Amino acid sequence: MSEMMLVTGGARSGKSSFAEREAAKYDRVLYVATGIAFEKDTEFQARIKKHQATRPANWDTFEAFQGIASYLDQHSTQYDVMMLDCVTMLVTNLFFTLLGERELTNEIADEVEAGIQAEVSAILEAGKASQAKLIFVTNEIGLGVVPENKLTRVFRDIIGRINQQIATQAEEVYFVVSGIPKRWK
Numbered sequence: 001m002s003e004m005m006l007v008t009g010g011a012r013s014g015k016s017s018f019a020e021r022e023a024a025k026y027d028r029v030l031y032v033a034t035g036i037a038f039e040k041d042t043e044f045q046a047r048i049k050k051h052q053a054t055r056p057a058n059w060d061t062f063e064a065f066q067g068i069a070s071y072l073d074q075h076s077t078q079y080d081v082m083m084l085d086c087v088t089m090l091v092t093n094l095f096f097t098l099l100g101e102r103e104l105t106n107e108i109a110d111e112v113e114a115g116i117q118a119e120v121s122a123i124l125e126a127g128k129a130s131q132a133k134l135i136f137v138t139n140e141i142g143l144g145v146v147p148e149n150k151l152t153r154v155f156r157d158i159i160g161r162i163n164q165q166i167a168t169q170a171e172e173v174y175f176v177v178s179g180i181p182k183r184w185k
Contacts, residue, residue, distance in 0.1 A: 004170040014179035026080035034090040065093035069122035076130030087138035
């Protein structure tokens with residue numbers, strides 16, 4: 001059974017840098033990148049390239065937001081640590097994939113959340129079944145004002161519950177503020 005760590009914080013808080021330093025303590029690293037840049041999103045493409053440039057050349061990278069559990073099941077024995085960056089992008093991509101073009105009703109919101117929960121549960125199970133340490137990076141987006149529109153409120157609630165689900169199973173939970181990590185669990 002593997003050890004799990006959750007690293008959370010706000011945007012540009014230093015959470016990814018902290019998680020990468022933790023991952024760098026191991027020899028064989030898998031970096032699971034969940035951010036997918038759309039063709040016309042040059043800002044996000046540049047952000048991804050910057051992240052790629054900071055990773056050590058000997059780290060393996062798997063870029064996806066679906067099929068992660070299956071990939072971990074098949075490849076986890078090759079790694080000492082697997083870092084998923086980030087849960088928020090994973091949930092974002094799954095949210096809009098599962099929602100599709102439908103209007104967000106309460107019933108559809110429940111269906112979308114169930115699909116996201118199932119995907120995250122499968123990733124957690126794959127991580128627990130491996131011998132590699134699993135590091136999750138996520139955003140803490142629930143500290144601000146209540147969003148004015150339903151879609152954003154539903155998303156905020158889902159990511160909050162997903163973060164709780166991961167934190168419950170993690171042995172270590174860190175909150176990073178201004179580049180300073182504080183251990184909470």
